[in-house]
Amino acid sequence: MAEHRKRRWRRPTYRKPWSSGGRPAIRVAASLTLAGAATAGALETPALAEPEPTLAEVEERVDALHREAAEATEAFNAATETAEEAEEDLAELSDRATRRTEELNAARDSLGTQASASYRAGGLPAGLALALASDPDEYLRRAAVLDRVGDRQARTVADIGAKLLAVEQLRDEADRRAETLDEARLEADRQRETIEERLAEAEELLATRTAEERERLLAEGAEDGERARAARDEVRPAASAEATSVRGATAVAFAMAQLGKPYGWGSTGPDSFDCSGLTQSAWSSAGVSLPRTSYSQATAGVRVSRAQLAPGDLVFYYADNSHVAMYIGGGQIVHAARSGTPVRLADVDSMPFNGATRPV
Structure with missing residues (x-):
């Protein structure tokens, strides 16, 4: 009820133009002017620039970004594989359904045809009427009617029921x-x-470094380009000799x-590869x-230890x-390392070893 009471009008308090809350207006104005000047001075003070990241910090961040990209690549490959399998299954199911x-x-x-003959002879049997129903769900719910029709018709109706269910x-x-x-x-x-x-993001970081620094950041301690191709002929004979199978040597x-x-x-080739594609x-x-x-791939083939490695084995x-x-x-290993680097050789222990398999 209090909310509905008529508010009493109050006369506004009159203040002299030179007064502001009991203080001279000029003093207030001066205070505001000084405060504004102080604020402006603070705003004009140049902010301290963030220090440029060191080469080691850039390397750490670039490595982390490439690791995340590699993980996402394998997840992308898995999703793509699932989609391809589902698409093939869907096409097959569609053909079978047709x-x-x-x-x-x-x-x-x-x-x-049987129904027409039966109808002319004296009416349509319940079983035939059911089998010709347009609603599959209704047919399946009332399938018990098959017990009440003749043997020949029962077999026909049962066959239709099975086909409809399929x-x-x-x-x-x-x-x-x-x-x-x-x-997927x-x-x-x-x-x-x-x-x-x-x-x-990795490219943006690398773009802040010199060409020499970029090459160093992407090198990973492995041979690349021409040096890798030059090493190929030397490594291949040894690999063929050590391979545990003809298939391993072929791989x-x-x-x-x-x-290179x-x-x-x-990508699975022939012009480029990711690690599992290679x-x-x-x-x-x-x-x-x-x-x-x-x-x-880590679950395919036979598990082998680090000491048992032979040419062709997959290292994870x-x-x-x-x-x-x-x-x-x-x-040594050969691998598609990461974006920005070619297929190259590296030491088997250049990354955290987690296991190996031998495809069969």
Whole structure:
């Protein structure tokens, strides 16, 4: 009720123009002027520039960005592989559903002929009416009616029921695979964005350094370009001699032939490779099918220890197996390292070793 009471009007307090809260207006104005000058002075004071990152700091950040890009690349490869498999399954399911639907329609056409004859003879039996129903769900809910029709008709109706159920199951499976396909494509797009963002940031950092510093940051202590190609002929005979199988030697020969080719995330050749794309293509040339990602390749083949390594074996790095290389003998590997560096040789212990397998 208090809110509805009429407010009492109050006369505004009159202040003299030279007064402000009991203080002379000129004094207030002076105070404001001094405060404004102080503020302006503070604003005009140049901010201390952030110190330029050292070469070691840039190297650390670039390495981290490339690691994140490599992890995203393998996730992209996995999503792409899932999408491709789902797309193939979806096409197969669609073909099967089409064939089953044609069989169903043919069976129902045949039953329609029987129904017409029965109707002319005195009415349409319940079983035939049910089988010709346009609603599959209603048919399946009332399928018990089959017990009340003749043997021949029962078999016909049962056959239609089985075909109808098969078509519905195929369509449901196709819907599920379509959802998987959509999700995999979305995941691939997310990982692509991550890769591009990380690599772009790394490029920006590298652009702040001299050409010599950039080369040093990307070198990883491995031979590159012409030096790698020059070393190829020396390494290949030793690798062939040490290989545990003809297939292993073939895989090594393929990988060595790619030395100097650029890194390309999501690529399996022939012009560029990512790490798992190189190993997959190398072993494919030897007649062995490997999964697409480093994560999956780590579970393919026979596990071998660091001491048992032989040319052709796959070597996995980091705790999550996000990088894979091929051992070529002599304590060296060949691998597609990362963006900005070509396929190259490196010491087997140049990265954190996490395991090895021998494809069979």
